[in-house]
Amino acid sequence: MNGCLLIHGFTGGPHEIAPLEEYLRQKTDWHIVSPTLPGHGERLRLKGIYYYEWVRSAEEELKELLQICDTVYVVGFSMGGMIASFLAVKYPVAKLVLLSAALYYVNPRQLGLDIKHIMKDAMRGNLLESELFQRYKRKIASTPLSATTQFRKLVKDLKRYLPNVHAPTMIVQGLDDGVVPPKAAYALHNSIGAAEKKLLFLEKAQHIICHCEEKDVLFQDILSFLNEIPANNSKD
Incomplete structure (x- = not known):
């Protein structure tokens, strides 16, 4: 039997990757797990949580x-991509998929565009109805500084393991991502030690990539990648 562990991002929850989980459940008979990391979920309780608790939680599920x-x-996904990379070094993970993996954080260009959109909504009197504004508001209001510090420590400590990742890896990045800049995907591709690496950019995708308008094609590509037989295991 095949299994698949899906790991969500910082200040998020399983809802971030739920469309992909649903797709995989429909298309496969795999045992799929999508846990909620400590302090995350519908109601954030991140104060007093250390980053190793997030890593340990995902590790136990794996x-x-x-x-x-x-x-x-x-x-x-996002921070979950960094955790997934680390776990692929420690354990016999067959394949790895990194979605908007947060090797770098905050894309200044796209963040500026998001702020412009929010300002336009404010000038039209539609600020309270702006989904973009509400998303940023929830994140800022519910994220203590200590949690952001823990997130940055996680990235700093785990990125050194990237050269030791040898599982076939697929890296996916949205070009309209206002959180993780496209250069993060290139850096991941260059840093990861796997012989088999695939880099995919989606032109219209923002950070929550599993909810983007290109998600149907993305999910097909992910499933195709996971179902492929690695070159070193293929038979003539």
């Missing part, structure tokens, strides 16, 4: 999958 599944894939 260890359980490895006990019951012959083959295990790991998909990580």
Whole structure:
């Protein structure tokens, strides 16, 4: 039996990757797990949480999958991508998918465009109805400085493991991402030690990439990648 662990991002929850989870459940018979990391979910309680608790939570889920599944894939979104990369070094992960992985954080160009959109909504009197504004408002109001510090420590400490990632890896990045800049995807591709690496950019995708308008094609590409037989395992 195949298993798949989906890891969400910082200040997020399983809802960020829910469309991909639903797609995989419909198209496969895999055992799929999408846990909520400590302090995350519908109501954020991040104060007093240390980053190693996020890593340990995902690690425990992976260890359980490895006990019951012959083959295990790991998909990580944003911060979850950094955690997934680290786990792929420690454990026999068959394949790795990194979605908007947060090797770098905050894309100044796209963030500026988001602010312009918010200002336009404010000038039209539609600020309270702006989904973009409400998203930023929720994130800022619910994220203590200590949690942001822990997130940055996580990235700093885990990125040194990237050269030791040898599982076939697919890296996906949206070009309209206001949180993670496209250069993060290039840096991941250059840093990861895997012999088999695939880099995919989506022109219209923002940070929450599993909810983008190109998601149907993206999910097909992900499933195709996971179902491919690695070149070193293929038979003539």
